[in-house]
Amino acid sequence: MPGEGRPTATVSHVLIGYARVSTEDQDLTAQRDALRAFGVAPKRTYVDHGLTGTNRERPGLREALAACRDGDTLVVTKLDRLARSLPDARDIVEELTNRGVKLNIGGSVHDPADPVGRLLFNVLAMIAEFEADLIRMRTRAGMKVAKAKGRLRGKQPKLTPKQEAHLVELYAAGQHTTAELAELFGVARSTVYRAVQRANQHRLIA
Numbered sequence: 001m002p003g004e005g006r007p008t009a010t011v012s013h014v015l016i017g018y019a020r021v022s023t024e025d026q027d028l029t030a031q032r033d034a035l036r037a038f039g040v041a042p043k044r045t046y047v048d049h050g051l052t053g054t055n056r057e058r059p060g061l062r063e064a065l066a067a068c069r070d071g072d073t074l075v076v077t078k079l080d081r082l083a084r085s086l087p088d089a090r091d092i093v094e095e096l097t098n099r100g101v102k103l104n105i106g107g108s109v110h111d112p113a114d115p116v117g118r119l120l121f122n123v124l125a126m127i128a129e130f131e132a133d134l135i136r137m138r139t140r141a142g143m144k145v146a147k148a149k150g151r152l153r154g155k156q157p158k159l160t161p162k163q164e165a166h167l168v169e170l171y172a173a174g175q176h177t178t179a180e181l182a183e184l185f186g187v188a189r190s191t192v193y194r195a196v197q198r199a200n201q202h203r204l205i206a
Helices: 029-037 059-067 086-099 115-148 161-173 178-185 189-205
Strands: 015-021 045-049 073-076 102-105 108-110
Touching: 015 029, 015 059, 029 045, 045 059, 059 086, 086 102, 086 115, 108 115, 161 178, 161 189, 178 189
Parallel strands: 015 045, 015 073, 073 102
Antiparallel strands: 102 108
16 A cells, blocks of 8 residues: 555654742752653753742743743643742743643643643642742741841941931031041941931921
8 A cells, every 4th residue: 555664753742841949049959850850851951040930031931931842741840930920820821722732740741721721720820829928928927026026127327326426526526527527437428417417407406
């Protein structure tokens, strides 16, 4: 028969990996190792360093999405590595759907084109956003507690009250310029001006 014995052309679907850490000092080794365990070739792994999941302008993510073709699978270790907000996750899912790309989250494959897969992904995105909100709430609560205990004192004054009074006395004596006083006390000229202004205001009130 015509064509008998000829090899059938097959399309190879590729695994594209993406990894992200929020700060420059965090390590990507664990994510790279996990992606390799999922079958992603190191040369097909794209990364972002020092960028949060809420930041949509991530060059590594853009490169990963651009590398995906119809039938490929984008692989991440956890959903929060990909997105930390529901709108962002939906935008990414929309792009994957248009490209015919599946999503592998920690070994679990989701097909955005499938209604059930899309629903499960949206639920996971909501959970990721909720977890991010909880982290922000805990951080704010921790800062309030630390501030109440005196650990966060805020911006400290450049001069002690005694130093400021001495500076004002020298300025009133007229023997030093503001530049000389600034150099003498190790502060900026603006600090000298503010100290003198406060002293004058106090005299007017008195």
